[in-house]
Amino acid sequence: MPNSSNRPIMQLIDLLSKKWVLRILWELRQSPSTFRELQARCGDISPTMINKRVKELHQARLLEKSPERGYCLSELGDEFVELFAPIYLFSERWSDVKNSLDAKEDQ
C-alpha cells in the first residue's frame, strides 16, 4: 500500500492512481458494457488488466456486474464520474494553455 494510510482520500488516490482505473470509470460513464467491449473502449488493453481492475473496482463498490447489462457503474461510481465532469472541462482549457505556452517557448 503506497500511502500506508487509511484516510479515505488516500485510499481513493491510491485506487485512482492505478493504471486504467480512471479510464475504465470514464468509459463506463455513458453506458454499461460487456467485458470485451470495455476492453475495446479502453483501446484494446489486455484482458488480464481489465479483469484485474474490474475486480478492484467492484470491491471498491464503484462498479457492478449485471447479468443483463454487463459491467456498469454503481451509484457511487456514478457520483464519482459526475464529480469528474468539471475535470473534463478543465482538461480542454489545460490543453489550450499548455499548447500556447509551449508554442511561446519554441519561438
Added chain:
Amino acid sequence: MPNSSNRPIMQLIDLLSKKWVLRILWELRQSPSTFRELQARCGDISPTMINKRVKELHQARLLEKSPERGYCLSELGDEFVELFAPIYLFSERWSDVKNSLDAKEDQ
C-alpha cells in the same frame, strides 16, 4: 502512451494515472514545499520518483519552481486541485458506504 490519443481528457487521465501524481498535487494544495519536504509529505517516497514526477508536472504546467518558495502549484494546478475538492468529500462518503456494505457481507 497508453491511450494513444491526443484528446485532452485522455492526456490528463494518463498523467493522473501515474503513481504519485495525484498525491503530489494533493500535498501541494495547501502550501509550497521544498524537494525533501515534498518527499516527506508523500510518505518518504524515493527522490528518483519525486524528481521524475516533478519534471512531468512542470512540463504539464501544473507545477512551478520558485527560488523563494520551492515547489508550488501553478495557476492551472490550483484550478485542478479546487476541482478535486468535491472528490475529497466524496471519498469520505464512499468510505462509509463501502465499510457498511463490507460489514453486511461479513454477517
Added chain:
DNA sequence: TTTGGTGCTACATAATGTGTAGCATTTTTG
C-alpha cells in the same frame, strides 16, 4: 454442428517504480 461471441486465465516479456547510497552545492551555526 460449426461459427462466433462471451468472460476469463496463463505465462513470458517489457515497462515502471523502489530503496539505498551518496555527491555537489548552499545555508546555517558555533
Added chain:
DNA sequence: CAAAAATGCTACACATTATGTAGCACCAAA
C-alpha cells in the same frame, strides 16, 4: 571562518506492475 546540516538531485541494482499473445470453457445463433 570552519564545521555541520540541509538542500536538490543522480546512479543503479532490485522488485513490482503492466503488456501481449495464445487459448480455454461456455453459451447462443445459424
